[in-house]
Amino acid sequence: MSQGIHHTEVDGIPTLFAYATGPMRAGLVFRVGVADETLAGAGITHLVEHLALHRQGLADYHFNGATKAAFTHFHVEGAEHEIVAYLDGVCTSLLDLPMERLETEKEILRTEEARREPGQLPLWRYGAQGYGLVSYPEWGVRGLRPDEVRAWAGAWFTRDNAVLWIAGERLPAGLSLKLPGGQRCPMPVVTSALPTAPAYFSDGKGGVLLDAVVTDTTAARLYAGVLERELSRSLRQEGGYSYTAASDYASRRDGFATVTAFADALPAKQDAVLGGFVDVLAGLQVGRIAQGDLEAVRSRSDATLTAPDAAVRRLPGAAEDLLAHRPPRGLDELRSELWAMTPQHVHAVALEAAGTALLQAPSGHRADWAGYTAAPTTSSCAVQGTRFDSVRKDGSALVVGGEGVSLTAGNEQATVAFRACAALLSWPDGGRRLIGTDGLSVEVEPGEYGIDAHTMATIDAAVRPSAMVHLPPRPRRQERAAPAGEAGGSTLAAPRESSAPVRRTGSQTAMLVVFGVLAGLWSLLAIAFTVFGASDPETSTSEWAGLTVFLWGVGALLAWPAVRVLRSTRRG
DSSP states (O other): OOTTOEEEEETTEEEEEEEOOSSEEEEEEESOOGGGSOSTTTTHHHHHHHHHHHTTOSOSSEEEEEEOSSOEEEEEEEOHHHHHHHHHHHHHHHHSOOGGGHHHHHHHHHHHHHHOOOOSHHHHHHOSSGGGGGGSOOTTTTTOOHHHHHHHHHHHSSGGGEEEEEEESSOOTTOOOOOOOOOOOOOOOOOOOOSSSSEEEEESSSSEEEEEEEEOSHHHHHHHHHHHHHHIIIIIIISOOOSOEEEEEEEOSSSEEEEEEEEOOOGGGHHHHHHHHHHHHHHHHTTOOOHHHHHHHHHHHHHHHHSTTHHHHHHHHHHHHHHTTOOOOOHHHHHHHHHHOOHHHHHHHHHHHHTTOEEEEETTOOOGGGTOEEOOOSOSOOOOEEEEEOTTOSSEEEEEESSEEEEEETTEEEEEEGGGEEEEEEOTTSOEEEEETTSBEEEEOHHHHTOOHHHHHHHHHHSOGGGEEEOOOOOOGGGOOOOTTOOOSSSSSOSBSSOOOOOOOHHHHHHHHHHHHHHHHHHHHHHHHHHHGGGOTTSOHHHHHHHHHHHHHHHHHHHHHHHHHHHHHOOO
16 A cells, blocks of 8 residues: 555445544545436436435535546545544435435436536547536436435445545544445446547537547656646747636546646637647647656646645545555655656657547637547438428438437438437427437427327337436427537537537528528618608608518518528527
8 A cells, every 4th residue: 555545444345544633534435426327317326425415414514525427425524523423424324315305406406407517528539328428417317216216326335335535643433334235346338439539529619628538647647737838838828819728637547547638719819729729739749848848747746746645635536546446556656657757758648649639629610630530420321211301391301210210411310229329308398309329319309390199109119218318398499599518510400419510501501691691782772761761752651661561571582591591500
């Protein structure tokens, strides 16, 4: 065990202890998180966490819980007796969750979710499953029954799937953790929705965001720090394009880690920021790594490792490592490796990151010029089945077959196979949305495609019951905004659960421009005649009124084709 961290056991639960003065701190960590759920059941772990903490009430000491992608944490800071009471209370509640509080906690979770702005990179990288679920709403919470919640807690929140950590002068007296037996659960399966990398997609946000999956090493941590320095120097200090240019490093605890980098931008600076961002990455990939940057990042990392509270700070991560069957490494080993790193080691990580990079460009921007491939927003093929043409006569159609559902428009299609349907969202007005495990989705609106009730029932029956999500009534279609995080990059309704724009075909764009300009010019003529024609002494009142109606009528006729194009490419 690493210096400063000692390994013991409490009631069969592996326990990590580090000596520290001041208020005692402790945490109980379980190997379960969002990535272990399904899209249709998303939120169940978070709900268990809330229920387990309810009986703590209002306390004078600090405590909280956190549900992450692969781990759930319960942590507390206070006096020794408060630590004992908190941990005992959490374990007692996990054995007997307060189900009388179930509906109230569901409402609290929905309120919490309304404030959250999940990132889109995970769903584009992993799809609508596993680690990609952190990008999605907690759709499963609303329909969860007490028996389902109890079963989840009983399977995952066990002593064999937990690690305790404590920082204090000693282990607290009277500590008792009564949890049922179980098994240590493996790490979540890593999925992929990217056929190739590096890849990019366009999003409505103003900045540039990138992540890359690399081997979890000391060199990779240094790379993240050097990348941040280069981005800050290039985009803020020298270019003046960005206010924030930063990076982050997060171990996935399975031998790999995610390096994330971000730079914000005003609309007028988006081109410059995207170009500068790509240039910084390219510089690191060809080995332009300044020794001074490496030394600065290394010194900061070493200061963290040798700080008086270094062992305490490492406890939560060490607990996750232990749950992932990765014993914590010794301080001497970490420092020795840190000081052995050279620019060549960082260069190797830059090349590895380039091969897995996923770039989120501002809306309307492309990155294929920089060697990034557009992430898929359409499917390679459509299902065979009954075709339902759009009542809008815009060329789109919905195809319902025995294997799945496809939405087609021109040469593009989005398909969700029933066997790979992560969730089927169902509204009382008859609308449906099928979301595939690859993250692509298909909207099924009976009124827009003239779909009969029997076909709708066939779709519902073809999807496994556990994937069905019943949602409350929604606003009428003309009043609804595009669903949060909904989709784009194609003329289809909603191929991805992201917020990239919908593209129009070339002919549609030309029609929109021509008729839009004609309607605008004609409207100016109509306005001028309406305002000044009445004062013309040679024009009678009846002639003025008749010509006014005629001019505005022609303007409306010219505007109508442009309106049709806009409506045919607008998302629901």
